[in-house]
Amino acid sequence: MPRKTWRAALAAYATPASLALLLLGFAAGLPYMLVFSTLSVWLREAGVARETIGFASLIGLAYAFKWVWSPLLDQWRLPLLGKLGRRRSWLVLAQLLVAIGLAGMALCDPQQNLSWLIALAVLVAFASATQDIAVDAYRLEIAEDSRQAALAASYMAGYRVAALLATAGALYFAEWFGSTKELYKHSAWAGTYLLFALLMLPGLLTSLWMSEPAVPLRTQLSAARYGFTHQMVSVLVLIVLLVSVPAMFTQLYRTDFESVLFHGGSFLDLLLHDRAFLRALLYIILTSLCLSSMGRRGLAPVLTPINDFILRYRWQALLLLGLIATYRLSDTVLGVMANVFYIDQGFTKEQIASVSKLFGLIMTLLGAGLGGLLIVRFGIFPILLIGGAASAATNLLFLLLADMGPHLQMLVLTISCDNFSAGLATAAFVAYLSSLTNLKFSATQYALLSSIMLLLPRLIGGYSGVMVEKFGYSDFFLITALLGVPTLILIAWQWRREGPQENGSTPTSSSEQPTANQP
Template sequence: MPTHSWRDALKIYSSPASIALLLLGFAAGLPYMLVFSTLSVWLRESGVDLKTIAFASLIGLTYAFKWVWSPLLDQWRLPILGRLGRRRSWLVLSQSLVAIGLAGMALCDPKESLSMLISLAVLVAFASATQDVAVDAYRLEIAENESQAALAATYMAGYRIAALFATAGALYFADWFGASSPTYQYSAWAGTYLLFAMLMMPAIICSLLIREPNVPEKTQQAAMSFGIKHQLISVIVLIVLLISVPAMFTQFYRSDWHSLATESAGLVDLLMNDRPFLRALMYTLLTGLCLSAFGRRGLAPVLTPISDFVQRYRWQALLMLGLISTYRMSDTVMGVMANVFYIDMGFSKDQIASISKLFGLFMTLFGAGAGGLLIVRFGIMPILFLGGIASAATNLLFAMLSGMGADVQMLIVTICFDNFSSGLATTAFVAYLSSLTNLKFSATQYALLSSIMLLLPRLLGGYSGTMVERVGYADFFSLTALLGIPTLLLILLQWRRERVLASRLPDAKVLPEPEQP
């Protein structure tokens, strides 16, 4: 366990790496909010119908599948820009595309060129998701595991400030530029998006000035063992597989199986006239092709980082994946119903917004900073356990609030503790994920692990409304608190195993380190 002093722990926040991560976090938060939250307001004000706005929100799927093309960032050195280094080149490219995309959006009036505006928003989302992968890989390679939490905290601080700036701040600037007029003013939104495009410049300058991570050349060569042709084939095969598998089951479900069981010519009708069944057969063939020997060879750039993870940790990988997939379950499932709960309790929108922005933002940043400091001082596993307890326990405050009605003071207490625990837990979890990655495949492995983190909580979160309708808010929040117990047990098992290894090999690393040539 680390024995750093408090002074040593605080030094990490004044390092050049922390300042760089603060700027990179700001650059990551701007485009995310501008293509979702703020864009929806712009579209609605211009007269776009709700159905189209909801369809435009599907742009968010880009972030959910960023791990699909993350191997490119590990294994492909960009032409010309590649002279900056493997990580800096991707940062500069993605940030430049974000700035260009935002400027392009500013030149498109939804009333006249909605399709072009949406296309540019997709470009911004794709470039922003790529920037996220590049920043995570850069952070993993510039510091040791004990410093990752502090770097994650500064990144989160920049991200949260940018998120507030790109939502409430963007609406303020739009009003200032003329959007407060009773009639729709395109120039107000154009000026706003041009301003935010210019705000990407500090991040681009930062990416040009920061040092390239000092990763051994042999490690980089090992990561870039696949040619660009092979990498592009891998991305295409993976996209086809991700589309064809769910589509296959959906079309089989829609097929007319009843006629097959009741009519003598049912099979002929299925083969000749049932379009869902024919589409299901097509998707089955595509799935089979992707899983064939040819498809598996094409998926090698993605499968290699996965097999590396399994080979390094063997059976322990199951324990780690269980911990990763459940760690954020308690607060994620609860969070789906949080805003609805506030409204149902009788709080006004102004109260919710002001308390969330004022107290919520401050406490999230405070929790993240405290998490980074504590991990440098005491190590990852104790703070990971503390974050798990805090995330689950704060749900009980929501259960208490449900019996108190619209009590503003209790709302402040609840939001403060909830956001503090969220910041603390997120920072600890990022440090834990960072400790598991191999520098050869840092972009790919971290993108995959962070995707696994949200998969199960998001699926369960889809049933949160049904749970509230059946048991009520008080019992719902109590149940979400209980969801944290399995995670705490998994952390204790992992922590115990690390302490046993540390006692046997006092000079060895607790977790297997990425292979260094």
């Protein structure tokens, strides 16, 4: 099949679907930053202890484990709101809960009602994560694979603008309303959060205005195989399993087996006197119940989408998961130490903020926009390969900067190239993940794959400080660049295996891919 023209590629942005994803991206970016980044400033200004603020950041686990309850969005239609459709009803519910939660946070002074403030922040985080699941599922179902990058670029543009407004903008509004570091004023922060609760309105109106994706009815019926009670049991069993397994190993590690093996003790002594051993036994029992035949039946709503993915790709599923887990590895691991590196180089906070917010934002949006355009024109795999190579190669610019001191022009060039490549890579990767999902389980599979995408980079990123201390910045940047090589090999293997496809894109992941129904 011939490639599409540049005019046809640009037309991918001139659609109602792109506008809808722009506004939905804006609605997604606001609560995320308000709950994490901006909330920590509010709490600190109100005199809350750093330890408490640190514990409050655990609210972010809602985003890391959103795949746990994502089957609900695939397999259960909401009462009353369900008349809007499977996707729009969940979007409207999530956005209403975000707006209500932000308004409730505005009414809570952390100096007097900190517990209520944190509880409402948890509500906002879970509603926001649910909104993300619904938006991703909606995007997957309204367009073919080659247009996913353009929709993702539109979403990213709205998200980045909202993120800037909810961080720097929120701090500006709070200070303008009268709250400063020296003189805390709750009414200023209340006005700020009420303002941002109102800014959820464009996203809510978009969800009411756009049309429900034209997914075939039998696709929806085959996905909705389980009742609400069964799905809730599945979520509870999965949560118990996720808690029990790591807790079991932790308690076994703390158990005093040395006294039994080397000092003549007995397991009866462990049962009577070692609380860690008793807790380990409890978690072993819970894990066994979850993995029993009864527990597996309870997990069916979660396991069915996973089984579908494995059955479709068989042994290749492992290589695909390897590609997914490593694609953002090089830039994510470096990103953990980026701001620390800038400070150590001698740049001022004003310089870092100005360059990263101005050039970083512009170049990310340009990279994402170009990525969406190029994928429509040339297909997914070429741009996926270029994005992966660029993300790794730009780490070498940090290596050069490490030997130049606080060189502002080089900082601008480094941040610009790094953010441009990140935008390009993200657009390509979203399109690729979209091509792997089955429309019967679009919410569940995309949520799970996107979680896998972040798991390994976050784990290795946790040791980035140790790597810098041991090797120094120059070798650290070289190592992060080399982390991108395995990904490029996996992309090349997958591209060769797929062979030439229409417009160079991967084949659709479902035999019932819908037409590009516009909102």
